[in-house]
Amino acid sequence: MTQVTEGAILKALSQVQDPELQRDLVSLNMIKNIKIDGSKVALTVELTTPACPLKQQIQRDVEQAVLAVAGVDAVDITMGARVPEDKKITDMAIKNIIAVGSGKGGVGKSTVAVNLAVALVQCGAKVGLLDADIYGPNVPMMMGVHTLPPTPQDMKIQPAEAFGVKVMSIGFMVGEGQPLIWRGPLLHSAIKQFLQDVDWGELDYLIVDLPPGTGDVQLSLVQTVPISGGVIVTTPQQVSFDDAARAVSMFKKMDVPILGIVENMSYLQLEDGSLRRLFGEGGGEQLAGMAGAPLLANIPIEESIREGGDQGSPVVVGDPNSPSAKTLLGLAMSVAARMSMIVLG
Numbered sequence: 071m072t073q074v075t076e077g078a079i080l081k082a083l084s085q086v087q088d089p090e091l092q093r094d095l096v097s098l099n100m101i102k103n104i105k106i107d108g109s110k111v112a113l114t115v116e117l118t119t120p121a122c123p124l125k126q127q128i129q130r131d132v133e134q135a136v137l138a139v140a141g142v143d144a145v146d147i148t149m150g151a152r153v154p155e156d157k158k159i160t161d162m163a164i165k166n167i168i169a170v171g172s173g174k175g176g177v178g179k180s181t182v183a184v185n186l187a188v189a190l191v192q193c194g195a196k197v198g199l200l201d202a203d204i205y206g207p208n209v210p211m212m213m214g215v216h217t218l219p220p221t222p223q224d225m226k227i228q229p230a231e232a233f234g235v236k237v238m239s240i241g242f243m244v245g246e247g248q249p250l251i252w253r254g255p256l257l258h259s260a261i262k263q264f265l266q267d268v269d270w271g272e273l274d275y276l277i278v279d280l281p282p283g284t285g286d287v288q289l290s291l292v293q294t295v296p297i298s299g300g301v302i303v304t305t306p307q308q309v310s311f312d313d314a315a316r317a318v319s320m321f322k323k324m325d326v327p328i329l330g331i332v333e334n335m336s337y338l339q340l341e342d343g344s345l346r347r348l349f350g351e352g353g354g355e356q357l358a359g360m361a362g363a364p365l366l367a368n369i370p371i372e373e374s375i376r377e378g379g380d381q382g383s384p385v386v387v388g389d390p391n392s393p394s395a396k397t398l399l400g401l402a403m404s405v406a407a408r409m410s411m412i413v414l415g
Protein backbone atom coordinates (compact mmCIF):
# COMPACT_ATOMS: atom_id res chain seq x y z
CA MET A 71 0.00 0.00 0.00
CA THR A 72 1.32 3.46 -0.90
CA GLN A 73 2.23 5.60 2.08
CA VAL A 74 0.53 9.02 1.80
CA THR A 75 2.87 11.94 2.54
CA GLU A 76 2.29 15.64 3.08
CA GLY A 77 4.66 16.27 0.18
CA ALA A 78 2.46 14.25 -2.17
CA ILE A 79 -0.67 16.15 -1.06
CA LEU A 80 1.01 19.54 -1.50
CA LYS A 81 2.33 18.50 -4.90
CA ALA A 82 -1.19 17.58 -6.02
CA LEU A 83 -2.64 20.82 -4.66
CA SER A 84 0.02 22.90 -6.37
CA GLN A 85 -1.85 21.95 -9.54
CA VAL A 86 -5.11 23.46 -8.26
CA GLN A 87 -5.66 27.12 -9.12
CA ASP A 88 -7.71 29.77 -7.41
CA PRO A 89 -9.74 30.68 -10.50
CA GLU A 90 -9.87 34.34 -9.57
CA LEU A 91 -6.37 34.96 -8.29
CA GLN A 92 -5.03 32.70 -11.07
CA ARG A 93 -2.37 31.20 -8.87
CA ASP A 94 -2.14 27.80 -7.26
CA LEU A 95 -3.42 27.24 -3.74
CA VAL A 96 -0.06 26.13 -2.34
CA SER A 97 1.88 29.19 -3.44
CA LEU A 98 -0.99 31.34 -2.23
CA ASN A 99 -0.44 29.72 1.18
CA MET A 100 -4.07 28.67 1.39
CA ILE A 101 -3.54 25.06 2.47
CA LYS A 102 -3.33 24.59 6.24
CA ASN A 103 -3.44 21.82 8.86
CA ILE A 104 -2.79 18.79 6.68
CA LYS A 105 -3.43 15.66 8.75
CA ILE A 106 -2.80 12.19 7.39
CA ASP A 107 -4.18 9.09 9.04
CA GLY A 108 -3.46 6.05 6.87
CA SER A 109 -5.52 6.56 3.73
CA LYS A 110 -7.53 9.44 5.25
CA VAL A 111 -6.53 13.06 4.72
CA ALA A 112 -7.91 16.15 6.45
CA LEU A 113 -6.97 19.73 5.61
CA THR A 114 -8.14 23.34 5.72
CA VAL A 115 -8.42 25.64 2.72
CA GLU A 116 -8.03 29.23 3.86
CA LEU A 117 -9.69 31.54 1.33
CA THR A 118 -8.88 35.24 1.01
CA THR A 119 -12.46 36.22 1.77
CA PRO A 120 -15.40 34.46 3.40
CA ALA A 121 -17.49 36.01 0.62
CA CYS A 122 -15.79 33.85 -1.99
CA PRO A 123 -18.03 33.24 -5.00
CA LEU A 124 -15.98 30.22 -6.02
CA LYS A 125 -15.88 28.52 -2.64
CA GLN A 126 -17.73 25.39 -3.78
CA GLN A 127 -15.73 25.06 -6.98
CA ILE A 128 -12.44 25.36 -5.07
CA GLN A 129 -13.64 22.80 -2.52
CA ARG A 130 -14.54 20.34 -5.31
CA ASP A 131 -11.22 20.89 -7.10
CA VAL A 132 -9.26 20.28 -3.88
CA GLU A 133 -11.28 17.18 -3.12
CA GLN A 134 -10.64 15.75 -6.58
CA ALA A 135 -6.94 16.54 -6.51
CA VAL A 136 -6.42 14.94 -3.08
CA LEU A 137 -8.47 11.85 -3.93
CA ALA A 138 -6.31 11.38 -7.03
CA VAL A 139 -3.17 11.00 -4.87
CA ALA A 140 -2.08 7.35 -4.70
CA GLY A 141 -3.12 5.74 -1.41
CA VAL A 142 -5.81 8.31 -0.47
CA ASP A 143 -9.37 7.09 -0.19
CA ALA A 144 -11.06 9.73 1.96
CA VAL A 145 -10.65 13.48 2.36
CA ASP A 146 -12.16 15.90 4.86
CA ILE A 147 -11.92 19.55 3.85
CA THR A 148 -12.59 22.50 6.15
CA MET A 149 -13.21 25.77 4.32
CA GLY A 150 -11.93 28.81 6.23
CA ALA A 151 -11.04 32.38 5.38
CA ARG A 152 -8.54 35.03 6.32
CA VAL A 153 -8.97 38.38 4.61
CA PRO A 154 -5.62 39.89 3.56
CA GLU A 155 -4.98 43.35 4.95
CA ASP A 156 -4.22 46.56 3.14
CA LYS A 157 -0.86 47.61 4.58
CA LYS A 158 -1.69 51.30 4.01
CA ILE A 159 -4.07 51.15 6.96
CA THR A 160 -2.10 51.64 10.13
CA ASP A 161 -3.22 52.21 13.77
CA MET A 162 -6.50 50.37 13.22
CA ALA A 163 -7.53 46.74 13.17
CA ILE A 164 -9.38 47.37 9.91
CA LYS A 165 -8.15 45.26 7.02
CA ASN A 166 -9.75 47.04 4.06
CA ILE A 167 -11.58 50.33 3.62
CA ILE A 168 -13.92 50.34 0.63
CA ALA A 169 -15.48 53.61 -0.50
CA VAL A 170 -18.75 53.79 -2.40
CA GLY A 171 -18.96 56.92 -4.52
CA SER A 172 -21.08 58.37 -7.29
CA GLY A 173 -21.09 61.31 -9.65
CA LYS A 174 -24.39 62.61 -8.37
CA GLY A 175 -26.99 61.96 -5.70
CA GLY A 176 -30.05 59.79 -6.01
CA VAL A 177 -28.40 57.04 -8.05
CA GLY A 178 -28.50 54.48 -5.22
CA LYS A 179 -25.09 54.97 -3.62
CA SER A 180 -26.36 54.51 -0.07
CA THR A 181 -28.58 51.61 -1.10
CA VAL A 182 -25.53 49.85 -2.53
CA ALA A 183 -23.32 50.71 0.47
CA VAL A 184 -25.88 49.42 2.98
CA ASN A 185 -26.66 46.18 1.15
CA LEU A 186 -23.00 45.56 0.40
CA ALA A 187 -22.21 45.81 4.12
CA VAL A 188 -25.05 43.52 5.18
CA ALA A 189 -24.35 40.98 2.41
CA LEU A 190 -20.69 40.75 3.47
CA VAL A 191 -21.86 39.95 7.01
CA GLN A 192 -24.16 37.28 5.59
CA CYS A 193 -21.08 35.74 3.98
CA GLY A 194 -19.31 35.64 7.36
CA ALA A 195 -17.15 38.77 7.26
CA LYS A 196 -16.69 41.38 10.02
CA VAL A 197 -18.02 44.63 8.64
CA GLY A 198 -18.41 48.30 9.56
CA LEU A 199 -20.32 51.00 7.71
CA LEU A 200 -19.28 54.64 7.91
CA ASP A 201 -21.80 57.13 6.56
CA ALA A 202 -19.66 60.05 5.44
CA ASP A 203 -22.36 61.60 3.27
CA ILE A 204 -22.50 65.06 4.77
CA TYR A 205 -25.21 66.17 2.34
CA GLY A 206 -27.64 63.38 3.06
CA PRO A 207 -26.63 61.03 5.86
CA ASN A 208 -29.40 58.46 5.38
CA VAL A 209 -27.63 55.30 6.44
CA PRO A 210 -29.32 55.44 9.89
CA MET A 211 -32.73 55.36 8.25
CA MET A 212 -31.77 52.62 5.81
CA MET A 213 -30.27 50.50 8.60
CA GLY A 214 -33.07 51.26 11.06
CA VAL A 215 -30.80 52.68 13.78
CA HIS A 216 -31.22 56.22 14.98
CA THR A 217 -29.05 56.61 18.04
CA LEU A 218 -25.67 55.54 19.28
CA PRO A 219 -25.35 53.37 22.36
CA PRO A 220 -23.96 55.19 25.40
CA THR A 221 -20.20 55.37 25.45
CA PRO A 222 -18.71 54.48 28.85
CA GLN A 223 -16.29 57.00 30.30
CA ASP A 224 -12.73 56.91 28.99
CA MET A 225 -13.73 54.62 26.18
CA LYS A 226 -13.80 55.11 22.46
CA ILE A 227 -17.13 56.06 20.84
CA GLN A 228 -19.30 52.94 20.56
CA PRO A 229 -20.80 52.50 17.08
CA ALA A 230 -24.41 51.45 16.62
CA GLU A 231 -25.04 47.94 15.36
CA ALA A 232 -27.65 46.62 12.92
CA PHE A 233 -27.84 43.34 11.02
CA GLY A 234 -24.39 42.48 12.38
CA VAL A 235 -22.85 45.65 10.89
CA LYS A 236 -21.18 48.30 13.05
CA VAL A 237 -22.62 51.62 11.97
CA MET A 238 -21.39 55.18 12.39
CA SER A 239 -23.01 58.17 10.71
CA ILE A 240 -22.53 61.86 10.56
CA GLY A 241 -26.34 61.83 10.98
CA PHE A 242 -26.01 60.59 14.60
CA MET A 243 -24.12 63.77 15.39
CA VAL A 244 -26.28 66.41 13.79
CA GLY A 245 -29.70 64.85 13.41
CA GLU A 246 -31.05 63.32 10.25
CA GLY A 247 -32.58 65.57 7.64
CA GLN A 248 -30.77 68.67 8.84
CA PRO A 249 -28.90 70.56 6.18
CA LEU A 250 -25.24 70.78 6.90
CA ILE A 251 -22.65 73.29 5.94
CA TRP A 252 -19.18 71.98 6.37
CA ARG A 253 -15.95 73.76 6.01
CA GLY A 254 -12.94 71.76 4.95
CA PRO A 255 -10.97 71.60 8.22
CA LEU A 256 -14.02 70.71 10.28
CA LEU A 257 -14.93 67.93 7.91
CA HIS A 258 -11.38 66.62 7.94
CA SER A 259 -11.35 66.37 11.72
CA ALA A 260 -14.83 64.85 11.87
CA ILE A 261 -13.88 62.09 9.45
CA LYS A 262 -10.56 61.48 11.21
CA GLN A 263 -12.47 61.17 14.44
CA PHE A 264 -14.91 58.71 12.93
CA LEU A 265 -12.03 56.50 11.96
CA GLN A 266 -9.77 56.84 14.96
CA ASP A 267 -12.04 57.54 17.91
CA VAL A 268 -14.74 55.01 17.11
CA ASP A 269 -14.43 51.56 18.62
CA TRP A 270 -14.60 49.61 15.35
CA GLY A 271 -12.76 46.63 16.78
CA GLU A 272 -11.47 44.16 14.23
CA LEU A 273 -13.00 44.54 10.79
CA ASP A 274 -12.43 42.74 7.51
CA TYR A 275 -14.14 45.54 5.60
CA LEU A 276 -15.16 49.09 6.46
CA ILE A 277 -17.61 50.37 3.86
CA VAL A 278 -17.67 54.16 3.49
CA ASP A 279 -20.70 55.88 1.96
CA LEU A 280 -19.07 58.95 0.41
CA PRO A 281 -20.92 62.15 -0.40
CA PRO A 282 -21.97 62.26 -4.06
CA GLY A 283 -19.94 64.33 -6.47
CA THR A 284 -16.33 65.28 -6.85
CA GLY A 285 -15.89 68.67 -5.25
CA ASP A 286 -13.19 69.74 -2.80
CA VAL A 287 -15.01 68.14 0.09
CA GLN A 288 -14.99 64.73 -1.57
CA LEU A 289 -11.39 65.10 -2.57
CA SER A 290 -10.26 65.98 0.92
CA LEU A 291 -12.28 63.11 2.29
CA VAL A 292 -10.65 60.62 -0.02
CA GLN A 293 -7.32 62.04 1.12
CA THR A 294 -8.22 61.74 4.79
CA VAL A 295 -9.38 58.14 4.68
CA PRO A 296 -6.84 55.53 3.58
CA ILE A 297 -9.07 53.96 0.94
CA SER A 298 -8.19 50.45 -0.23
CA GLY A 299 -10.64 50.36 -3.11
CA GLY A 300 -13.52 52.28 -4.62
CA VAL A 301 -16.88 51.26 -6.05
CA ILE A 302 -18.73 53.71 -8.29
CA VAL A 303 -22.49 53.65 -8.62
CA THR A 304 -24.18 55.02 -11.71
CA THR A 305 -27.40 54.66 -13.70
CA PRO A 306 -27.76 53.61 -17.37
CA GLN A 307 -28.51 57.18 -18.46
CA GLN A 308 -26.15 59.00 -20.74
CA VAL A 309 -26.64 62.25 -18.83
CA SER A 310 -25.13 60.77 -15.68
CA PHE A 311 -22.05 59.58 -17.54
CA ASP A 312 -20.06 62.80 -17.27
CA ASP A 313 -20.66 63.04 -13.53
CA ALA A 314 -19.75 59.43 -12.96
CA ALA A 315 -16.65 59.78 -15.13
CA ARG A 316 -15.50 62.57 -12.83
CA ALA A 317 -15.87 60.20 -9.88
CA VAL A 318 -13.66 57.69 -11.70
CA SER A 319 -11.08 60.40 -12.33
CA MET A 320 -11.17 61.46 -8.68
CA PHE A 321 -10.34 57.93 -7.49
CA LYS A 322 -7.63 57.61 -10.11
CA LYS A 323 -6.11 60.93 -9.13
CA MET A 324 -5.96 59.78 -5.50
CA ASP A 325 -4.49 56.41 -6.48
CA VAL A 326 -7.51 54.54 -5.16
CA PRO A 327 -7.87 51.25 -7.08
CA ILE A 328 -11.31 51.05 -8.69
CA LEU A 329 -12.86 47.72 -7.73
CA GLY A 330 -15.64 48.16 -10.25
CA ILE A 331 -18.73 49.91 -11.46
CA VAL A 332 -22.29 49.23 -10.32
CA GLU A 333 -25.14 50.12 -12.64
CA ASN A 334 -28.29 50.69 -10.60
CA MET A 335 -31.87 50.99 -11.83
CA SER A 336 -30.85 49.05 -14.93
CA TYR A 337 -34.31 47.73 -15.74
CA LEU A 338 -37.77 47.04 -14.44
CA GLN A 339 -39.14 43.54 -14.83
CA LEU A 340 -42.81 43.56 -15.83
CA GLU A 341 -45.42 40.99 -14.77
CA ASP A 342 -45.09 39.15 -18.09
CA GLY A 343 -41.36 38.76 -17.52
CA SER A 344 -40.26 41.33 -20.06
CA LEU A 345 -37.76 44.06 -19.14
CA ARG A 346 -38.35 47.79 -19.41
CA ARG A 347 -35.21 49.88 -19.53
CA LEU A 348 -36.64 53.05 -18.09
CA PHE A 349 -33.35 54.87 -17.85
CA GLY A 350 -31.88 53.79 -21.17
CA GLU A 351 -28.94 51.47 -21.33
CA GLY A 352 -25.20 51.22 -21.65
CA GLY A 353 -24.10 53.74 -19.00
CA GLY A 354 -22.51 51.19 -16.70
CA GLU A 355 -20.70 49.39 -19.46
CA GLN A 356 -19.41 52.60 -20.95
CA LEU A 357 -18.14 53.80 -17.57
CA ALA A 358 -16.45 50.46 -16.89
CA GLY A 359 -14.65 50.79 -20.22
CA MET A 360 -13.52 54.28 -19.36
CA ALA A 361 -12.40 53.24 -15.85
CA GLY A 362 -10.63 50.09 -17.01
CA ALA A 363 -12.54 48.22 -14.29
CA PRO A 364 -15.27 45.58 -14.43
CA LEU A 365 -19.00 46.27 -14.45
CA LEU A 366 -19.79 44.31 -11.29
CA ALA A 367 -23.60 44.36 -11.26
CA ASN A 368 -26.76 45.55 -12.96
CA ILE A 369 -29.32 46.11 -10.24
CA PRO A 370 -32.99 46.12 -11.27
CA ILE A 371 -35.55 48.68 -10.16
CA GLU A 372 -37.63 46.99 -7.49
CA GLU A 373 -40.19 48.14 -5.04
CA SER A 374 -38.65 46.02 -2.29
CA ILE A 375 -35.37 47.96 -2.56
CA ARG A 376 -37.15 51.25 -1.99
CA GLU A 377 -39.35 49.79 0.77
CA GLY A 378 -36.34 48.21 2.46
CA GLY A 379 -34.57 51.56 2.41
CA ASP A 380 -37.51 53.42 3.88
CA GLN A 381 -38.25 50.81 6.52
CA GLY A 382 -34.72 50.24 7.70
CA SER A 383 -34.58 46.67 6.47
CA PRO A 384 -32.08 46.29 3.59
CA VAL A 385 -33.42 44.14 0.76
CA VAL A 386 -30.75 41.44 1.22
CA VAL A 387 -32.39 40.80 4.62
CA GLY A 388 -35.95 41.95 3.98
CA ASP A 389 -36.55 40.15 0.69
CA PRO A 390 -33.53 37.87 0.16
CA ASN A 391 -35.10 35.89 -2.70
CA SER A 392 -35.81 38.93 -4.85
CA PRO A 393 -33.70 39.36 -8.00
CA SER A 394 -32.20 42.57 -6.60
CA ALA A 395 -31.13 40.88 -3.36
CA LYS A 396 -29.45 38.07 -5.30
CA THR A 397 -27.70 40.61 -7.50
CA LEU A 398 -26.50 42.54 -4.44
CA LEU A 399 -25.18 39.37 -2.79
CA GLY A 400 -23.30 38.56 -5.99
CA LEU A 401 -21.96 42.11 -5.98
CA ALA A 402 -20.65 41.69 -2.43
CA MET A 403 -18.80 38.55 -3.45
CA SER A 404 -17.27 40.22 -6.51
CA VAL A 405 -16.20 43.24 -4.47
CA ALA A 406 -14.55 41.01 -1.84
CA ALA A 407 -12.79 38.96 -4.50
CA ARG A 408 -11.52 42.05 -6.35
CA MET A 409 -10.35 43.56 -3.05
CA SER A 410 -8.25 40.55 -2.10
CA MET A 411 -6.84 40.33 -5.62
CA ILE A 412 -5.68 43.93 -5.41
CA VAL A 413 -4.25 43.60 -1.88
CA LEU A 414 -2.35 40.42 -2.81
CA GLY A 415 -1.12 42.14 -5.96
Ligand SMILES: Nc1ncnc2c1ncn2[C@@H]1O[C@H](COP(=O)(O)OP(=O)(O)O)[C@@H](O)[C@H]1O
Pocket residue numbers: 172174175176177178179180181182208282334335369370371372373375376377379380394
Ligand atom coordinates in the same frame (compact mmCIF):
# COMPACT_ATOMS: atom_id res chain seq x y z
N1 LIG B 1 -32.79 49.66 -7.69
C1 LIG B 1 -33.66 50.40 -7.03
N2 LIG B 1 -35.01 50.13 -7.12
C2 LIG B 1 -35.92 50.90 -6.44
N3 LIG B 1 -35.59 51.94 -5.67
C3 LIG B 1 -34.27 52.25 -5.54
C4 LIG B 1 -33.26 51.51 -6.21
N4 LIG B 1 -32.06 52.04 -5.87
C5 LIG B 1 -32.32 53.07 -5.05
N5 LIG B 1 -33.64 53.21 -4.85
C6 LIG B 1 -34.32 54.24 -4.04
O1 LIG B 1 -33.97 55.49 -4.61
C7 LIG B 1 -33.73 56.45 -3.58
C8 LIG B 1 -32.30 57.00 -3.72
O2 LIG B 1 -31.38 55.98 -3.41
P1 LIG B 1 -30.13 56.26 -2.45
O3 LIG B 1 -29.45 54.96 -2.22
O4 LIG B 1 -30.55 57.03 -1.27
O5 LIG B 1 -29.25 57.17 -3.43
P2 LIG B 1 -27.95 58.06 -3.14
O6 LIG B 1 -27.31 57.57 -1.91
O7 LIG B 1 -27.11 57.85 -4.37
O8 LIG B 1 -28.43 59.47 -3.04
C9 LIG B 1 -33.98 55.75 -2.27
O9 LIG B 1 -35.28 56.00 -1.87
C10 LIG B 1 -33.82 54.27 -2.61
O10 LIG B 1 -34.61 53.43 -1.79
Ligand SMILES: [Mg+2]
Pocket residue numbers: 179180181203206208
Ligand atom coordinates in the same frame (compact mmCIF):
# COMPACT_ATOMS: atom_id res chain seq x y z
MG1 LIG C 1 -27.11 58.55 -0.06
